[in-house]
Amino acid sequence: MKYLPLLFCLSILACREELKVDYEAQKASVFPQAAIAGPHPLATQTGLEVLRRGGNAIDAAVAMQLTMAVVFPRAGNIGGGGFLVYRAADGETLSLDYRETAPSAAKRDMYLDTAGNVTEGLSTRGHLAVGVPGTVAGIVAMHERLGSLPWAELVQPAIDFAENGYRLSESEIDRIKRYHADFTEFNDFTPFSDSTLGVGAQVKQPDLAATLSRIRDLGHDGFYTGETADLIVTEMESGGGLITHEDLSAYEPKWKEPITKAYRNYRLISMPPSSSGGLALAQMAKMLEPYPLEEYGFQRVRSVQVIAEAMRRAYADRAEYLGDADFYPVPVDSLLNDAYLLERMADYRTDSAGTSTDITAGQVAMKENFETTHISIVDSLGNAVSITTTLNGNFGSKVMVDGGGFFLNNEMDDFSAKPGVPNMFGLVGKEANAIQPGKRMLSSMTPTIVEKDGELFMVLGAPGGSTIITAVLQTFLNVAEYGMPLPEAVAAPRFHHQWLPDEILYEPDALADGVLDSLEALGYQFREVNSMAVIKAVQVLPDGSLQAAADPRNPDDDVEGY
Numbered sequence: 001m002k003y004l005p006l007l008f009c010l011s012i013l014a015c016r017e018e019l020k021v022d023y024e025a026q027k028a029s030v031f032p033q034a035a036i037a038g039p040h041p042l043a044t045q046t047g048l049e050v051l052r053r054g055g056n057a058i059d060a061a062v063a064m065q066l067t068m069a070v071v072f073p074r075a076g077n078i079g080g081g082g083f084l085v086y087r088a089a090d091g092e093t094l095s096l097d098y099r100e101t102a103p104s105a106a107k108r109d110m111y112l113d114t115a116g117n118v119t120e121g122l123s124t125r126g127h128l129a130v131g132v133p134g135t136v137a138g139i140v141a142m143h144e145r146l147g148s149l150p151w152a153e154l155v156q157p158a159i160d161f162a163e164n165g166y167r168l169s170e171s172e173i174d175r176i177k178r179y180h181a182d183f184t185e186f187n188d189f190t191p192f193s194d195s196t197l198g199v200g201a202q203v204k205q206p207d208l209a210a211t212l213s214r215i216r217d218l219g220h221d222g223f224y225t226g227e228t229a230d231l232i233v234t235e236m237e238s239g240g241g242l243i244t245h246e247d248l249s250a251y252e253p254k255w256k257e258p259i260t261k262a263y264r265n266y267r268l269i270s271m272p273p274s275s276s277g278g279l280a281l282a283q284m285a286k287m288l289e290p291y292p293l294e295e296y297g298f299q300r301v302r303s304v305q306v307i308a309e310a311m312r313r314a315y316a317d318r319a320e321y322l323g324d325a326d327f328y329p330v331p332v333d334s335l336l337n338d339a340y341l342l343e344r345m346a347d348y349r350t351d352s353a354g355t356s357t358d359i360t361a362g363q364v365a366m367k368e369n370f371e372t373t374h375i376s377i378v379d380s381l382g383n384a385v386s387i388t389t390t391l392n393g394n395f396g397s398k399v400m401v402d403g404g405g406f407f408l409n410n411e412m413d414d415f416s417a418k419p420g421v422p423n424m425f426g427l428v429g430k431e432a433n434a435i436q437p438g439k440r441m442l443s444s445m446t447p448t449i450v451e452k453d454g455e456l457f458m459v460l461g462a463p464g465g466s467t468i469i470t471a472v473l474q475t476f477l478n479v480a481e482y483g484m485p486l487p488e489a490v491a492a493p494r495f496h497h498q499w500l501p502d503e504i505l506y507e508p509d510a511l512a513d514g515v516l517d518s519l520e521a522l523g524y525q526f527r528e529v530n531s532m533a534v535i536k537a538v539q540v541l542p543d544g545s546l547q548a549a550a551d552p553r554n555p556d557d558d559v560e561g562y
């Protein structure tokens, strides 16, 4: 038994030579048996190898997440957190919350100055921005419960990439260069020093390989205790961070009932709190169900208006009521109640724009993109996996654990630092999402699985901060209401309303032919943006084959399958 991982590793290496390790990622394809959509070709190809070797969708997801921690360091991670939504071939559904937690020394007002104002940058950059990472605990837990191949075999491909090297993609080189000054500001050494950064250069990450080897050999304990934990705590102490050994050993991922909601003959299965994604998605869908969207037409005045109004209402509820349900009594049932949601649209008028409030929140930054990862997988047995993980910003807090070789998240910014003060996505919150030790910060990540007539229909999700939830909604509606093929549904330009700021963000090609002018005349404010969430999805076609679609918005997005 002892030598099995080695044998597997040798066979993987042999197989890797056959891999088309290139960055001409394919954005869409139909596969007869199994399909993956993900943010990076080396990760999707690793997932495909695992599936071909008889691994299930969870096995592929385990190998992919760890591979992304190496080859996609701006977002792939072991220093962050994430969510799994799972639907087994027999229809059983589960979700796993491995979101970061606030360290035990965290305080509600930790980002406020003596005058009670939020100190710019404290929750987004550097050691104080870091939440207790959940990714490794989550990956171990999903493997223990649902995986089929031995753990060590699934960790090995990531170690191989870190040890033997891999070629950085152009977009990764671009990001690393862009954040070079931050890297030097928050580290005593320079992660990814410039000499490695030519196109085609092989990058090796020996410290990360050693960390991953400890995770391979010791599982959960390889990260949360022993040498890796020592390195994290030393890093925290060197930069004024809060995470202790006790915080690390206390971290636990949580299995939860997914949020489910019927929409016509579909059923949405998505992430419960500590994400707002599933709840807000379900709310928007239910609010929209009575309206004939297909008849209104794709991105016509009536459809954009009613969808934006549903978005506005869901995000208003998000700001008031949503947070970690283990710390705050989130009224999940009331918020999902059909009568409540129908009533919510009672004040919707077609002849004028509603107003969110007189209070103006800050501008949504929306200048960055792709700092989160999503993978959608359907295996040959029909098991479906939807996973979104994140460091929050590009390279998270920009702090790399010295000697550990991995970046730490800046997820603390997803808490509401002060009631009504927007975070980096312009989102506001209140008591429900206030900072408390051990609490999970509210997320917008929306890993989702959709059934149609009781059968698996679609797996989807995205990075993209606050725009994730509305992107998942629109991609689903594009298929279910507007009859678009999946690649078109994913690529179609989108819009976004998040209650505050009171404006509709839209991509350059969205809302053509006077739609925008007509809605402006009703009082809506618009702002064009260049970045929105980046969807990766798989759809079961009527003949049972699998359409995988990645997003042209990210050059490295890729689909694989067989």
Ligand code: DON
Residues within 6 Å of the ligand: 368, 369, 370, 371, 372, 390, 391, 392, 393, 411, 414, 442, 443, 444, 445, 462, 463, 464, 465, 466, 468
């Ligand atoms: O959990 C959240 O909602 C955010 N931390 C996700 C960040 C994100 O998607 C960044 N990508 N653009």
